[in-house]
Amino acid sequence: MNAPYHHSPLAAEKARILGEALPYIDPALAYFRGENDPDGVARVRVTRGIALRAAGRASDALVDLDASRQYFLAEKNDRFLVRIAEERAKAFADL
Secondary structure (H helix, E strand, O other): OOOOOOOHHHHHHHHHHHHHHHHHHHHHHHHHOOOOOOHHHHHHHHHHHHHHHHOOOOHHHHHHHHHHHHHHHHHHHHHHHHHHHHHHHHHHOOO
């Protein structure tokens, strides 16, 4: 798997920070699952997908992004769907 290409030092720093956030994102995901909160789960999965892609794990990112996409399609939430489409495109480019 190829590492993501970063166009600037700022983008590289952002990717590093997002990659470091993963250990904090998983407990949030567990919390929303435990609360049976599908909206919270979908939102956290978007964040997790972004962090996974930034960490060079595009295939794993797509799993989370696709799962959240299904939820937000059913909810007709265009704001999240646009963001997910952007992140999916970046993840596919990183494969």
